[in-house]
Amino acid sequence: MSITTAAAAPGIRTGQWRLERVELINWGTFQGHHGLDISRKGFLLTGHSGSGKSSLVDAVSAVLTPRGKLHFNAAAQDTSARGEDRTIVSYIRGAWRRSADDETGEVRAEYLRTGATFSGILLRYSDGTGAKPVLLLKLYHLRRGSNTPADVSELSILLQEDAKLTDFVDYLRNGIETRRIKSNWPAAFATDKHSAFASRFCRVLGISGENAVLLLHKTQSAKSLGSLDDLFRQFMLDRPKTFDMADTAVAQFGELSEAHRLVVEAREQVEHLRGMEEPAVAFRLNSGRAAEAAALSSALPSFKDEWKLKLSVEAKAAAESAVLTAQHDFELAASVTAELEEAHSAAAGKWTAMAGRRCATSRLRWTWLRNAKALSWGARRVGFKVGSGRHYLPRQLQRVRGTSGRGPHRTQWPGCRPGGQQAGHQ
Template sequence: MTITDQPLIPNPAVSDGTSQWRAETLQMVNWGGFHGWHEVRYSSGSTLISGASGTGKSTMLDAYIALMMPSDTAFNGASNDAGGRARSAEQRNLLTYLRGKTDTSRVDGSDELRDQVLRGLDGAPTWGALGVTFVNDNGRRYTVARLYFVKAGATVNRDINTTFVTLDGYLNLSRLEPLAKTRFDKRTLRATFSNLAVFDTFWQFEDSMHTRLGIGGSNGGRKAMRLLARVQAGMQVKRVDGLYKSMVLEVPGTYQAADNALEHFADIEASYLKMLDEADKVKALRRLPDLQKEFAEAQAEALLIRQFGADLDGASPFQLWRLRTERTLLDTAVGENRRVHAETTTKFKQAEAREAQYSTRLELIAEEKRANGGSAIDDRLQQIKTLENSRNGIYEANLKFQHRTEAIHLVMPEKVEQFTEAQTAAAEFLAGFEGREAALKDEEEAVNRDELYPLTTRQAELLNEKKSLKGRTGMVPHRLHGARLRMAEAAGLDPMNDLPFVAELIDVLPDEEHWRKASRPPWAASHGSS
């Protein structure tokens, strides 16, 4: 019998409220860097675990979390936040712990990454186990454990078989190694350990463990363990109400009812889709009996034909029958062809006779038409056709003439005399074109010489004056400025600093501003002096 089948022995830790359960030992088999069986014993009072980074502190804490808490509980958040090899958040999971992942390396010549592990090399199967033995104030011991079997080629956590067990007393996990090859079969476990309780689901395992340890039955113990996991993870609690909402207050029953309704709807939908799939299969296979019958009949017919020797080469009764049948069919076809040919020949001769009769009749009708003036009508129709063609040609020529004379604004001639006058004017224009063109060119050259050239020269002077004024601050004309620059160059002086114009040195005093206009003519006359 298992512990679930036996009445519990009276437990003072649960009854009187004064006795407590404490962790006595932690056993790890093939967990992270702990290769093989390892046991950590705790003091009955308190135990402080310390050590440098990488010595296994977080590995031990994660072992406790993996054993005591649901599988969706995150591992130690403080260690996962830390950098370093094999210690990132995406690498710390149940599978990497069981295989003992130590690092990740890149395969030579490719971008493929490969885990460096202590166990399960190249995807080989492996196993592991976690167990904690508790002892109460009365010295009674109680062991809870999880047994893991990693399948060959496992890549995700669902490829791991997990077995949940409890035992009244101390359970040495090193004795489980021979049972790993059975993937921890329940019957084998019960046969090896007489008072071992094996559970089918984590929730059964959790409820039994929480009740026995006095953590709280049903949902109460689960809330307490979730709160403990959050505290151990070192996660910040920002608000007290948030802590109560997520860890203390119960989820309304309507939430579970809604989840159940959704699951039920999903089941119904899955059943409906399965029914549709089965209906499609039935529809696709409905003709299978008929097809099978046709196939059997075809096979029987083929067998019958083969029995007559249809597939044999050379002379055979079937070949004789086939040739005689073919000869009969050919004779029948030839007779039918001759009959159709005779009928077609008769119809052709009759058609020729009718054609000759109709031709004679047509000639008589034409003769009667000509005798009654029908030729005059034909002549008039021919004349009409000729005039229509002439009209089309004249219309196209008229359009071309209008297009070519549009530039000279010629009035369209409506009479022969007007067209003749236009021709005469065109001839006169062409005769005097060269002389008129030469006269216009002479006139253009005279205008350029008398009017355009002086303006061009003045424009060039003004542009030079503008260019000169842009490069200096004075307002002296360009001609005088050039003379000043040449004198400065001959004397070796700086024209901007050492040789100013007299006009640039004289200015009207502020109080005599009204004399500025009257003083400009004398200054203008003196611009040539310096």
């Protein structure tokens, strides 16, 4: 890019505010700080495509024009696709080329500044009388990972004293520090609203209004004019109100047409949906039943577990009751067994004693019979005759037995008398 300026002519239009200097920091491919002095007589920018001509013109437009009406590289938009790619973000990031991804094929812009970055533009105006200049500044900041115009922080400053753009760098590195800027330049007018900024600089520079600024932005995009009619229609005359009325009428007709289309579509939908009422009711009913069945089915495992737990608790209680009953019966049986064993022991002792007595009696009788037999044998030897009759033994013999000879224990022996005579048999 080459810059041609006319010779200095300080006497040209003295008292009229004209652009005297442009300074840029991190604007597009202008990395770092750059400055350009502008002659009051005029200047010409020439150069090959991509040399930075449009970037300088867009920098001036970015300061003067509201962002909503700003069109970067407007002169090239009719003939080049690059014009539509230029945005405030691409200028702050420093987009320098577009390339396709090898894997996805997606076309992406490559930036000079990928992290958190800032940009600044300074326009210096002078009236040619040597009075203090008027500085118009735009400061931008963009955080890391932010790539949309809505993420851009912006501050507009009007300063009626001399300064350099580099004086504001320290207030941009970590974001725009508006309070510090106002503290160091108390006379500066700083705002983030472009409308207030435009109103202030138009009054200071003697510009009739915002329309004049917009007209300047339009003329910057004019590559050629076919006639004076085009010049006046496109750049000099305001847009007629009838155009707005026509646009409003067209929009209203479009709204009416769209409303009619929606009514027709709604009628058709009603006709189609009328026959769907009964199936819809059945569907809702069956859906409710299905949902209820699904809820019951999902609750079945927990119900079964709860029921099993209840049965288990009841079975446990019954088992514990049976155990207590069996334990009571066992204790009762043990008590009865102890009583029976005690009674058995007592009866056994009683019967043992009785059997002992009977045994002693039997032994005594046996001894008595043996003695009686011996006495009978001895009586025969001494001369007693023992007959077939029965005679009571002498009392001496009865004493041997230990009885009185009376009662049921008397023993009758065969009668015998001395001399061997038997009773009843002489």
